[in-house]
Amino acid sequence: MTTQRMTFAKAINTGLRKALEHDPKVMLMGEDIGALGGVFRVTDGLAKDFGGDRVVDTPLAESGIVGTAIGLALRGYRPVCEIQFDGFIFPAFDQITTQLSKMHYRSRGRLNLPVVIRVPYGGGIGAVEHHSESPEVLFAHTAGLRVVSPSDPQDAFTMIQQAIASPDPVMFFEPKGRYWEKGDVDTDADPLAAASTLDGARVLRSGTDVTLVAHGPTVATALKVADAAASEGRSVEVVDLRTISPLDTTAVAESVRRTGRCVVVHEAPVLYGTGAEVAARITEECFYHLEAPVLRVGGFHTPYPVAKLEHEYLPGLDRVLDAVDRVLAH
Amino acid sequence: MTTQRMTFAKAINTGLRKALEHDPKVMLMGEDIGALGGVFRVTDGLAKDFGGDRVVDTPLAESGIVGTAIGLALRGYRPVCEIQFDGFIFPAFDQITTQLSKMHYRSRGRLNLPVVIRVPYGGGIGAVEHHSESPEVLFAHTAGLRVVSPSDPQDAFTMIQQAIASPDPVMFFEPKGRYWEKGDVDTDADPLAAASTLDGARVLRSGTDVTLVAHGPTVATALKVADAAASEGRSVEVVDLRTISPLDTTAVAESVRRTGRCVVVHEAPVLYGTGAEVAARITEECFYHLEAPVLRVGGFHTPYPVAKLEHEYLPGLDRVLDAVDRVLAH
Amino acid sequence: MTTSGPLTDDGLVQLLTPTGERVDHPDYTPRVAHLDDEALRGLWRDMVLVRRFDTEATALQRQGELGLWAQCLGQEAAQVGSGRALAPQDYVFPSYREHGVAHTRGLDLTELLRLFRGVDHGGWDPTDVNFHLYTLVIGSHTLHATGYAMGVQRDGAVGTGDPGRDTAVVTYFGDGATAQGDVNEALVFAAVNNAPLVLFCQNNQWAISEPTTRQARVPLAARGPGFGVPSVRVDGNDVLACYAVTAEALERARSGGGPTLVEAFTYRMGAHTTSDDPSRYRSAAEEDYWRQRDPIDRLTTYLTATGALTDAFRAEVEAEADALGERTRTFVRALGRPETSTMFEHVYATPHAVVDAERAWFEQYEASFAGGEQR
Amino acid sequence: MTTSGPLTDDGLVQLLTPTGERVDHPDYTPRVAHLDDEALRGLWRDMVLVRRFDTEATALQRQGELGLWAQCLGQEAAQVGSGRALAPQDYVFPSYREHGVAHTRGLDLTELLRLFRGVDHGGWDPTDVNFHLYTLVIGSHTLHATGYAMGVQRDGAVGTGDPGRDTAVVTYFGDGATAQGDVNEALVFAAVNNAPLVLFCQNNQWAISEPTTRQARVPLAARGPGFGVPSVRVDGNDVLACYAVTAEALERARSGGGPTLVEAFTYRMGAHTTSDDPSRYRSAAEEDYWRQRDPIDRLTTYLTATGALTDAFRAEVEAEADALGERTRTFVRALGRPETSTMFEHVYATPHAVVDAERAWFEQYEASFAGGEQR
Numbered sequence A, B: 001m002t003t004q005r006m007t008f009a010k011a012i013n014t015g016l017r018k019a020l021e022h023d024p025k026v027m028l029m030g031e032d033i034g035a036l037g038g039v040f041r042v043t044d045g046l047a048k049d050f051g052g053d054r055v056v057d058t059p060l061a062e063s064g065i066v067g068t069a070i071g072l073a074l075r076g077y078r079p080v081c082e083i084q085f086d087g088f089i090f091p092a093f094d095q096i097t098t099q100l101s102k103m104h105y106r107s108r109g110r111l112n113l114p115v116v117i118r119v120p121y122g123g124g125i126g127a128v129e130h131h132s133e134s135p136e137v138l139f140a141h142t143a144g145l146r147v148v149s150p151s152d153p154q155d156a157f158t159m160i161q162q163a164i165a166s167p168d169p170v171m172f173f174e175p176k177g178r179y180w181e182k183g184d185v186d187t188d189a190d191p192l193a194a195a196s197t198l199d200g201a202r203v204l205r206s207g208t209d210v211t212l213v214a215h216g217p218t219v220a221t222a223l224k225v226a227d228a229a230a231s232e233g234r235s236v237e238v239v240d241l242r243t244i245s246p247l248d249t250t251a252v253a254e255s256v257r258r259t260g261r262c263v264v265v266h267e268a269p270v271l272y273g274t275g276a277e278v279a280a281r282i283t284e285e286c287f288y289h290l291e292a293p294v295l296r297v298g299g300f301h302t303p304y305p306v307a308k309l310e311h312e313y314l315p316g317l318d319r320v321l322d323a324v325d326r327v328l329a330h
Numbered sequence C, D: 001m002t003t004s005g006p007l008t009d010d011g012l013v014q015l016l017t018p019t020g021e022r023v024d025h026p027d028y029t030p031r032v033a034h035l036d037d038e039a040l041r042g043l044w045r046d047m048v049l050v051r052r053f054d055t056e057a058t059a060l061q062r063q064g065e066l067g068l069w070a071q072c073l074g075q076e077a078a079q080v081g082s083g084r085a086l087a088p089q090d091y092v093f094p095s096y097r098e099h100g101v102a103h104t105r106g107l108d109l110t111e112l113l114r115l116f117r118g119v120d121h122g123g124w125d126p127t128d129v130n131f132h133l134y135t136l137v138i139g140s141h142t143l144h145a146t147g148y149a150m151g152v153q154r155d156g157a158v159g160t161g162d163p164g165r166d167t168a169v170v171t172y173f174g175d176g177a178t179a180q181g182d183v184n185e186a187l188v189f190a191a192v193n194n195a196p197l198v199l200f201c202q203n204n205q206w207a208i209s210e211p212t213t214r215q216a217r218v219p220l221a222a223r224g225p226g227f228g229v230p231s232v233r234v235d236g237n238d239v240l241a242c243y244a245v246t247a248e249a250l251e252r253a254r255s256g257g258g259p260t261l262v263e264a265f266t267y268r269m270g271a272h273t274t275s276d277d278p279s280r281y282r283s284a285a286e287e288d289y290w291r292q293r294d295p296i297d298r299l300t301t302y303l304t305a306t307g308a309l310t311d312a313f314r315a316e317v318e319a320e321a322d323a324l325g326e327r328t329r330t331f332v333r334a335l336g337r338p339e340t341s342t343m344f345e346h347v348y349a350t351p352h353a354v355v356d357a358e359r360a361w362f363e364q365y366e367a368s369f370a371g372g373e374q375r
Ligand SMILES: Cc1ncc(C[n+]2csc(CCOP(=O)(O)OP(=O)(O)O)c2C)c(N)n1
Pocket: B031, B060, B062, B084, B088, B091, C097, C136, C137, C138, C173, C174, C175, C176, C177, C178, C204, C206, C207, C208, C268, C272
C-alpha cells in the first residue's frame, strides 16, 4: 500500500480521477468545473485530461444540472454534479426531492439513478451569505437519497468512489472548511473492494465517559474536544456518523450503552437538525443506559450570520466542551 | 358571539374573505384560485367579489409565485400564496429558503415580508403521487419562517387571519384530508384581538397517563386515540402543537412532567421528522420525569406510497394506540 | 379566434382543414407524401382506439374503479401524429396525458391505468417501449429528456446517417408548463448542447382553469428562437400536419441539427381530470366551437371522401375498440391491492438500515394482528 | 468578434464609438439630445468615481480588510448610463456588482462594503434610495423586481402621465443568470402582467470562468420577444447609448407599455471576484482587446475633443476621487465587529420562542466566561 499525504480537496480530486478512469460512463457536471477546476479546484486538471464531454461546464442553472443529470443517468451515464456552494443547491431542490429520490421507487426498481451530487458545505471560511450553510437534513428526510459526508482525506477518497459506484443517488456533502487539511491516503487500494463507507458510522477514538457524535466538519472538532477533555481526565469516545441517511445508530448505541452519556454536534442549526434524530433514536435505544439526556450542540435558529460572527455561531471547541461538562454534570 | 357550523375549507375561505375586507393590501395569488376557486374551492367566490387584481390566477410557476409575492410585499402588499398541493412546493423552495426567510434578517429588520404560503398537505385522500406529502419540517429547519398548521375549523379561521396579519412570513399548512370536516366557528370574534395562535401549543384534552402530541391532520386521530384508550381505562392527554416553528414545548413539557410518558404523531416520515425535535427537547426538559422514552409514530422512510396502501402508511388509530400501549408498558 | 397572443391560430401548419380537405404546404406536404391509404387508415384507427380507451377510463373512474383520470380527448391528432413519426430507437418523455403517444409506442394502453387506480406510481418498464413514466410535476421531465438527449450524443447516436442508429428524444408538455423555470432551462441546455431533442408542446388552451393567456402573451412557439431553438406552430387537430412537423423536427435532431420546439395548437375537449369542473371557467359556446373541429372527424371526412375508409374497415376498428374496452374493464377490475410490504420495496437499490428496520418492525406489527388482535 | 451567437456585436445600439466619435441613431439620438456638457461631464465624473472606489475596494481586499470584492471594472458605462436614466421614484433590484448603479441612486458607495467586510448581510436601507439589497443567489431578485412592479401597477403609479408619479422598476443581472429558471419566470410574469419593468442584462461575456456561449447560443436580447417582451441590444461600454436605451425602456414601463429586456454588451475587465483567477480560463489577448474599448476612455476622448473636459474639471474630479478613496479606507477600517448578540436580532419581526431561548442561553454562556473561565 502506498499512502500519499494530500489535502482533502486533492483526495476528492484523486477519487474523481480514478472514477473517470475506471468507468467511461462516469462524467462530471457543474458550474466552472472545467478550465477553472471549480471554485475550490476540486476538479483541477480533470477537464484537460478527460475532455469537455466528460467534465462539463454547464449553464448556470442548478435545476438544469440535476435534471439533465437524471436524464443522462437514464441513458446509462453516471453523472457527478458539483453544486458550487451549499446555499445554491435550492434551485435544484425540486429535481432532487421529487425526481431524483423517487425514480427507483416509482419504477418499482426498473430504473436506477446513479447520480452523485457533490455539495461543498459548512462554514468557517469567512464567506459572504449563502456560502457557509449545512442543509444536509433537508435531504436526509427524503427517502430514496443517500446522504453522506466524509470527514478526512482517506474517507473522502474512498467515499466519493463508492458513492459514484452506488446505484442509488447520493448527496455528497464535502466539509469545505476542511478542504485544505492534509491526511494520508492509500491511493492504491481498490475502494470498491473495501468495506462500504456508505452504510454506517465509525468509532474514531474510544473513550468511556461520554460519546461524542459528529459528522463532516465537526469530526475534527470532536477529536480536539476529546484531546482537551483527556487533559482534564475525561475520556471521550468519538463517533463519526459518515452517513446521515442511512442513519445507523448501532455504533453510537453500542458506545452509549457503555458511556451512558451522549453529545451530538453539527454545524447546522439544532432546531430540526440531524442531531434531533440521533438524540431521539439513541434515547429510544438506550433509555435505561442514559445517565443524562442526549445534548446537542450546533448552529442557532438564525440565518448563517455575518463572517465576523461565525465563530460564535459555529459549535467550536468551547461550546462542545461545555456540553461535555454539562452532560457529565447531570 | 355567533357560531356557525362550517367545513374546515369554508373556515379558511371565510378567514381569507375577512382579511381581504379588512386590509386592502391583502391579496391572494396562486394557480386556479380565481374562477375555479382553487382545486379545493378554498378561494371559492373570492375572485368574483374582490376582482382579479386581488385574487390573482398566476402563471404555472411556483418559484414565480413566491418570488413575485416577495416583490409585492416589498411594495407594501400582503400576498397570500396558494400552492396547489404539498408536492408542488419544491420549485419554490429556493425562493422560500434563501429569500423569503432571510430578508428581514439581511436588512437588519428594515424590511418585513408579510407573506403567507398556504399549502394543502397530508394524505388520506386517495390521490396520485406528489399529492399527499407532509414536508413541514423542510421549512421549519430554516430560521425566519413561521410554520403552522391548524387542526380544526375554528383554529383555521383564526390562524389564517393571524398569519396574514403577522409581519413575518408564515408557511401555513392545511390538512387537506380534513377540509370537509365540520366544526363550529365564531365568525364574529376579531381574531386579531384574540390570543396568538402562532406561538404555541394548546391542550385539547387532559389526561394523566400519557401525553400525545400531534399537529394538523393527526390531531383528530389523537382525539380518537384518547377516546379509544379511555374505553380501556387509559387517560391520554392530547396536545395540539399548532406551530412547528416556533416549537413551544412548554405545554408539552408541563404535561409530560405529570404523565411521565409521551408519544408524538405526525404524517411525515419519522426519520428526521418534526417528532425527532419534540422527542429530543422533551427528553432534555423532562429527563427525570420520563418513565419511558418518547415514542414517535409517523410515515415510513419511503416515498408516499400508492393510494391503495396509504392507510397502512399513515399513522392511524391502531398504530398510535400501539405506541400508547408500548409507552405504557415500559 | 384571436389574431394575436397565445391563442391566435396565425401561422399554423395545416395539411387537412377542419372540414376535411387536403391543403398543400410547400415544406410539409412532402413529409406525408409516402403515407398511403393504409397508413392513413392506421392513423385513423389509432385515434379511434385511443379515444375509446379514454372514454372507457373516464367511465371506470366514474364507477369508482380509478382514483383519477386525465382525458386526452381532443388531443388525439397531436399525439398520434407526432407519435407515429417516431422511430423505434427514439425515446419519449411524456407528461401525464399522452395516452395517444403511449399507444403509438406499442405500450398496451391498459398499463397506464395502474397509476390512476392507485396501485403503482409508474406501471411499465420504460425501456421496453422507449416511453418514460408519466411525470406529474409540471415541466420536470423536460430536463430529463434534455439530459437523455445529451447521453444520446455521447453515445455517438446522432448524425451517423444510419437510420437504425440515429436517435431523437421527444418530450411532451402543456401550455401551462411553459411558465415553469425547468422548461426554460431545458431550452437553454438543449440549445447550448445542440441536443437531439424535440420539445413538443400541446397548447390545449387550458392549464386546468387558466387559459393560455395567463401563461404567455405571444404564441408559445415564439419562445424557441429566443433560445436559439427553431420552432414551428402546427394545427394540433390535424394529424397529418402533426406527423409532418414532427418528422421534420426528428430528422433535424437525429442528423445533428439540434433541438426544435413544436407548438401543437389544440384543445382540451374534456375536463382537466375527472376531478375538474370546466363549467366553472369556460363557456359551452367555446366547447361547441372546438367540437366542430374534432381531430378525428376531419380525418373521417377526408378518408370517407377519398373512399379509403370503407364500412368494412370501420366495422373492424369498431370491433377492435369494443374488445379494447372490454379488456380495459377486465384489466382494471382485476388490478388488486398490492401487498402492503411492497410499500418498502425499491426505496433504494441497495440496503438501507432505516428502511430495513422499519420494514421489519412493520411486518412484526402486522403479524401481531394475525391472531385477531386488531381493534 | 464573432458575428453570430451570444458574443456577436451585431445590432448593438451605439452613440459613441470606441474611438470616441459620436454616431447617430434615428431612435436613440433624440434620447440624449438634452444632455449638455455639464450632464456629460457628470456621467464622466460618475464613472471615474465609481472606478476609483472599485480600485480602492480591491486594494482593501488585498490588504485583508474585506473578505471579498466583486469588481465592476469595465461595466461603468452600462451601470452609470442606465442608472442616470432613472427617476427618483423608480426602484432598482441589483445583483451584486452594480456599484455604479448604487452610486447613481445616491447611495454612499462605502455602504456597499459592510457586506463584503463580513459585518452585515445588507448594509443600507433600500427604501432610502430605492435600491434594494444585493442578492447573491443568481437570478432570484428578478422575480422580486417583477412582483414589486406588479405592486406599482396596483398602486396606480403607471400610465398616469404624472412624471413624478409614474414608476418603473429595473432589475440587473448577468449573462450567466439568463440560464436560471427564475429569470425566465420573471419574463413570463412580467409579460403576462405587462409590468412596468426593465430587465437589464449586463452581458459581460463571462459567468466566472464560463463564456456566454456556455449559457446561450444566440444573443441574449433575442430572449425577450419569445416571451412577448421587446428587447434591445446596446453597446454596454457606451454610456450614452446605455442612457438612451434605458430611458426609452423606462418611459415605456412608466407609461403602461410593459416590460423591456435590455442587453448591454460589455466586458468584465477584472476577475469575477478577488477569489478568482481569470488567467486559468481566458487569454491576455482578449483582455487587451477589451482594454482598448474601455468605457471611460471613449468618453474622455470625446469630451476632450469637444473641449468639455477641461483640465480644471479633471483635477476637481481627481481630488474628489482621492477623497472618496481616503474616506473608503477610513470607513472600512472603522467598521468593527458587530456585537455577538446581534446575531440573534431580526430573525423574526415578532418574538419566536426558540430564538429567544437560544439567545438567552448564549448570553448566559458568554457571561460565564466573563470571569476568565474561557479555555
Ligand atoms: C409543479 C406543479 N405545479 C402544479 C401542479 C398541479 N397541476 C397539475 S396539471 C396542471 C395544469 C397543467 O397545464 P398544462 O401544462 O397546460 O397541461 P395540460 O394539463 O393542459 O395537459 C397543474 C397546475 C403540478 N402538477 N405540478
